[in-house]
Amino acid sequence: MKIPSNLAKSSLLATGIFWVIGMTDGFHINMMAFMFISYIPVFVCCTGTILLTICPFYFFGETKHFSKRQVFQRFYPYYSIVCFALCAYGIYENTNETFLIGFFVAAFFTTMQSWIWFAKESADETV
Amino acid sequence: MKIIITIIASMLFSTLFYDQHIGLNLTVFSLVTLVALGISNPSKLRMKETLIVMGLYLLTAILVFFNHSLLSIIANCAVFFTLVGSFSEATSSVYVKWLNGIYSSIAGTFHRNFEDKSENKKPWNEDVDVLHLIKIIVIPLVVVILFVLLYKDGNPFFEEKVAAINFDFINFQWILFCLLGYYLFSNIIVPVKVQPATDSDLATENQLKPLEPLNEDNLKKEKQLGTVVLALLNTLIVLYIISDIAFLLSNTNFAASVLSNQVHNGINALIASIIFAIIIILYFFRGNLNFFDENKTLKNLSYLWIFLNAFLVLLIIVKNAQYIDAFGLTYKRIGVYVYLFMTFIGLTTTFLKVYQIKNLWFLFRKNVSVAFMLLVLCSVVDWDAFITNYNIKNADSLDVNYLIELSNNNAFILHQKKDRMVLKSNQGARIDLKYSNYVSVLEQSNWQELSYDNFKLKTDIKSYEDTK
Numbered sequence: 315m316k317i318p319s320n321l322a323k324s325s326l327l328a329t330g331i332f333w334v335i336g337m338t339d340g341f342h343i344n345m346m347a348f349m350f351i352s353y354i355p356v357f358v359c360c361t362g363t364i365l366l367t368i369c370p371f372y373f374f375g376e377t378k379h380f381s382k383r384q385v386f387q388r389f390y391p392y393y394s395i396v397c398f399a400l401c402a403y404g405i406y407e408n409t410n411e412t413f414l415i416g417f418f419v420a421a422f423f424t425t426m427q428s429w430i431w432f433a434k435e436s437a438d439e440t441v
Numbered sequence: 442m443k444i445i446i447t448i449i450a451s452m453l454f455s456t457l458f459y460d461q462h463i464g465l466n467l468t469v470f471s472l473v474t475l476v477a478l479g480i481s482n483p484s485k486l487r488m489k490e491t492l493i494v495m496g497l498y499l500l501t502a503i504l505v506f507f508n509h510s511l512l513s514i515i516a517n518c519a520v521f522f523t524l525v526g527s528f529s530e531a532t533s534s535v536y537v538k539w540l541n542g543i544y545s546s547i548a549g550t551f552h553r554n555f556e557d558k559s560e561n562k563k564p565w566n567e568d569v570d571v572l573h574l575i576k577i578i579v580i581p582l583v584v585v586i587l588f589v590l591l592y593k594d595g596n597p598f599f600e601e602k603v604a605a606i607n608f609d610f611i612n613f614q615w616i617l618f619c620l621l622g623y624y625l626f627s628n629i630i631v632p633v634k635v636q637p638a639t640d641s642d643l644a645t646e647n648q649l650k651p652l653e654p655l656n657e658d659n660l661k662k663e664k665q666l667g668t669v670v671l672a673l674l675n676t677l678i679v680l681y682i683i684s685d686i687a688f689l690l691s692n693t694n695f696a697a698s699v700l701s702n703q704v705h706n707g708i709n710a711l712i713a714s715i716i717f718a719i720i721i722i723l724y725f726f727r728g729n730l731n732f733f734d735e736n737k738t739l740k741n742l743s744y745l746w747i748f749l750n751a752f753l754v755l756l757i758i759v760k761n762a763q764y765i766d767a768f769g770l771t772y773k774r775i776g777v778y779v780y781l782f783m784t785f786i787g788l789t790t791t792f793l794k795v796y797q798i799k800n801l802w803f804l805f806r807k808n809v810s811v812a813f814m815l816l817v818l819c820s821v822v823d824w825d826a827f828i829t830n831y832n833i834k835n836a837d838s839l840d841v842n843y844l845i846e847l848s849n850n851n852a853f854i855l856h857q858k859k860d861r862m863v864l865k866s867n868q869g870a871r872i873d874l875k876y877s878n879y880v881s882v883l884e885q886s887n888w889q890e891l892s893y894d895n896f897k898l899k900t901d902i903k904s905y906e907d908t909k
Contacts, residue, residue: 338613343593343603346586386555391540391635394548426551433555 315372317365320431324364325357328424332356335416356420363421364428368393372432386433397425446477447626454622457889459615463505463514464890471502471517474524474629481630482528490531494524494538497817508823509892510850516820519813522546529632530639534806535813537642541634549628556633647803651732660733667725671742674721678714678749685756704760704777711753715784718750719791723801731798740795747792754781754788769836770828771843779815786811825850833858841868845875852879853897 333349371393375385401422408414450473457466475495478485485491501517525545526538533541544552593600722743730736761777790807793799829844829851841862844855856876859869883895 335617338617343586343590346590387636390552391544391548391638394551395543398547426548430551430555 315369315432316435317369320428321357321361321364323431324424324428325353325360327427328360328420329353329356331420331423332413332416335419336413339412359421360424360428363425368425368428368432382433382435386429390429390433393429394426397422443481443630446480447623447630450474450477450626451619451622454625455615455619458622459618461887461889464509464886464892465506466889467514467517468502468506471498471505471521474521475499477626477630478524478528482632485528485531488527488531491524491527494520494527498524501817501820504820506891507893508820508850509894510820510823510825510848512816512824513820516817519816523813525629525632528629529634530643533639533642534802535810536805537635537639540638541632544635545632546625546628549631549633550624552633553631645800645802647799647806649728649731649798649800652728656729657733660730661735663725663730664733664736664739667721667730667739668742670721671739671746674717675742675745675749678746678753681710682749682752682756685753689756689759701764704757704764704774708757708777708780711750711757711781711784714750714753715787718746719787719804722746722791722795723804726795727801731795743795744792747788751785751788754785757781766835767837769832769839771840772824772828775824775828779819782815783808783812823850826854829854833862839863841865845871849875849879849882850894852876853894 329349329352332352337345371385371389372382375389376382401418404418405415408418453473454470457470475498479495498517498520501513501520504513505517519539522542523535523538524542526533526540526542529541529545530537589603593603725739726743730739757777758781761774761781765774787804787808790804790811793807794804825847828847832839832844833854839862841864844851845868852875855872859872864872879894880898883892883898886892886895
């Protein structure tokens, strides 16, 4: 599993989504510095979330007779539904907080894409 | 073609829902969804199951406009997921359709992205050097921004010009809403399925099959145990029913608290009784006892047990009807009817399970399907208006405060009929306030938020002035 590259890509994606939504409240050129710096806390959040909630599926699920593709097909649908429900609830509870909405939207899309990147490693190997 | 449909649908999505309340927009969205799904998956339109769900979706879409109730919106959403699930796999059970529908709506694009890659399909970006494209956009952008930050501190005139750059004319939130719509439609336009759950559902039949070998000795013992348990339970329920009937016949004028207690205790007893009935029956008829030649007595006792529970349902219907007759309808009292109906269906399917030797999945499938249809059927009625009309016309003791606290759907009726009700203290003023608030909400609504009440408003004002 290519965990470091996955974490780097996921953090970049999350930072991008977070700031695109955050900027809808207004954008000032001085915010650019914060955008670059925010990569660090976002990376920490992504590392925790991906290592704790996605990697275990591949660590414990993947065996000689059960490929990454099968792990993805078996668990990803339920993970995506639970993740969506939690993020939607977070957004519903914070409808006036643009940055929190950005956080939950980024969390949802990043975890979804992170699963795909892990699963695609096996597809890339077989192609 | 699909991408054009998705783009058009996403623009419509943002136009319909951005900064709007639910109304005509949900009805139009449903129609757009039906057209988009129909055009993108023409082969699925030949399937009877899909056409039925499409019909139901259209019905609930119309009901959202006419009834404008929370129940009709919930029913519309439930049918939406069923519809998407039906386009994904039409022959699966309702609950698998929900699972597929929810999964497709949430993560269909991601799933397809992965499947296309693993199935060696040609990716859309094969002929495009995406990395180079990102480089020539992002790197110059970052460099320019950095230099703008540097230069603006060195020249006040340049700083003034930079500060004057204003993107307020672009509504970024509207654009993001558009992207959300694009994501939703790109998810559902080619629905995906939860493969393990769908395959398992399609492979599971409703019919129970005998497990080899048939151990006659064990089956006889199990049959004896079942016969004793069910005989005792039947005796007990007969005694309970007799005492219940005696109570009902003993007095005809009950106080509200007595009736309320009776209905709620009855419901509690019924819940326990039905759960035990189904668990016991499912336990004894889980396997080979179904195919045992000497199971006649046990089967007959099970039918009797089901029949007696159904009779218990009937008794509670009588109590609930008495309660409603005296004190009018409320959502809880209607809920009791819904529960009793579902209980009756549960008993009927349990009877069929034993009679036709079906398995547990048969029970799940049939009961969930009936519950789903019941949800759609219940959404046909505008319950707030129905409760208000019924109570004003029939209830011996009218709870006006309860009617005022219902949703705005009864504002017109209360306002029209307030002169026919016996009102206490400030109830008349509260009805007027509710009406005027609702009228102002209707008058301020955009075309996306329109409902049938907007068209009724003019007629209502006219008829009220005529009666005055």
